[in-house]
Amino acid sequence: MPNGPRGYVPTFDDVLKNLDKLKKDIHNLKVDHNYRLEELNKDLNPEKGKFIITLEVGHGPHPDGFEPGAVDPISGKEEWKLNQICAAACKKYLLNNGFKDVEITDENNYLGSIGRNNSQSHVFVSIHHNAFNLDTAQGSETIVHDTKSNKFDNKLAELCNKYFSQYLKTNNRGVKKMSLSVLDGAISRWTTNQAVVLVEPYFITGKDVNGAHEAWSQRAGGALGLAIEEYLVG
Numbered sequence: 001m002p003n004g005p006r007g008y009v010p011t012f013d014d015v016l017k018n019l020d021k022l023k024k025d026i027h028n029l030k031v032d033h034n035y036r037l038e039e040l041n042k043d044l045n046p047e048k049g050k051f052i053i054t055l056e057v058g059h060g061p062h063p064d065g066f067e068p069g070a071v072d073p074i075s076g077k078e079e080w081k082l083n084q085i086c087a088a089a090c091k092k093y094l095l096n097n098g099f100k101d102v103e104i105t106d107e108n109n110y111l112g113s114i115g116r117n118n119s120q121s122h123v124f125v126s127i128h129h130n131a132f133n134l135d136t137a138q139g140s141e142t143i144v145h146d147t148k149s150n151k152f153d154n155k156l157a158e159l160c161n162k163y164f165s166q167y168l169k170t171n172n173r174g175v176k177k178m179s180l181s182v183l184d185g186a187i188s189r190w191t192t193n194q195a196v197v198l199v200e201p202y203f204i205t206g207k208d209v210n211g212a213h214e215a216w217s218q219r220a221g222g223a224l225g226l227a228i229e230e231y232l233v234g
Contacts, residue, residue, distance in 0.1 A: 045233050048098040053228060054121040055087040056114055056182065057106040058128040058198075070131030072204045075211050079204060082217040083127045086201065089221025090127075090228070097229060115185025115196075123156065123228055124186040126198040129217070131205045138206035140164035141173035143198040145183040153187075156195035156231045163223035164201045168216065170208070195231060199224060 059069035059080040069079030087104045094102045105118060111126075118124055130141070142157035157175040165172040178198075186196045201220035202209065209216055 045098060047233060049100045051099060051101065051123070051232050052121045053094060053099060053102045054118040054124045054186075055090055055102065055104045056118065056124065056126040056186075057083045057087050057104060058126055058182075059083065060106055062110060070129060070204060072131070072209075072213065074205075075213065077204060077213045079129045079131065082129050082204060082213055085214055085217040086127050086129075086221040086224065089218040090125075090224040091221075093222050093225030094228065097225070099229075110181070112181035112185040115182045115187075117185075119186050119188035120190055121186070122191060122194060122232065124194075124196045125156075125160075125224065125228070126180075126182045126186075127224070128198060128200050130200040130203045132203055133205075135205055135207040138203050138208045139171040139173040140168060140202060141176055141200050143176045143178050143180065143183070143200070145187060145196070146177040146179045148184065148187050149177065149196075150189075152193050152195045153197055156227065157197045159227035159231050160197060160199050160224060163227045164199075164220060167219050167223040167226075168202055170202055 057080070059067045060083075061067075067080070069083070071078050084104075084106070091102045091104055103118070103121075105114060109117070115124070115126075130137075130139075140161050142160045144153040144157050154175060161172045161175065164170065180198060183196050183198060188194065201223070202216055204213060
């Protein structure tokens with residue numbers, strides 16, 4: 001209502017003017033709201049929503065029993081648990097940056113079957129952590145299939161090593177080639193740019209880790225997310 005002395009009674013014209021001002025304020029609020037939404041969405045790539053990304057947690061439960069993977073003899077940390085942390089951090093990064101279809105698979109199955117079950121992914125990454133009997137061993141490496149890999153697998157592998165080295169401050173041990181059943185099963189080439197890799201972000205037995213496994217694996221997950229994002233959308 002218009003300002004006035006105590007006891008002031010607004011006229012009909014005053015009420016109409018006030019309603020007109022209220023309508024203008026509501027209109028301006030809607031315009032501002034829509035503008036802000038456009039600003040928030042202008043940098044989002046709508047192509048991200050079409051990609052299927054599978055993150056396979058290495059080791060864990062399978063038909064022959066539980067397999068923890070490598071174990072750090074000093075801290076007792078199991079590779080399987082660190083693989084889960086890395087996968088969760090990667091998924092969080094990808095979802096926060098516009099991707100929609102990101103699955104973490106921790107299936108009670110053999111590695112070859114896990115690969116085949118997820119062979120319709122644009123990107124399939126089997127997540128592991130390295131180990132060695134000397135704590136001086138350190139660095140990041142990525143593995144592609146020795147006979148079935150192609151330029152797309154190698155491109156993603158190189159990006160993974162690039163970001164692992166950058167964010168973990170480790171040396172890049174390069175792209176390796178091995179005949180692994182989980183990679184073999186996942187390779188279907190159902191789409192031309194399908195990429196299938198296995199990653200080893202760092203050595204859980206390395207002295208450079210200094211017991212901070214969870215933090216290292218979370219950073220590795222973020223780095224993996226960056227690599228996948230660059231591979232898919234540049």
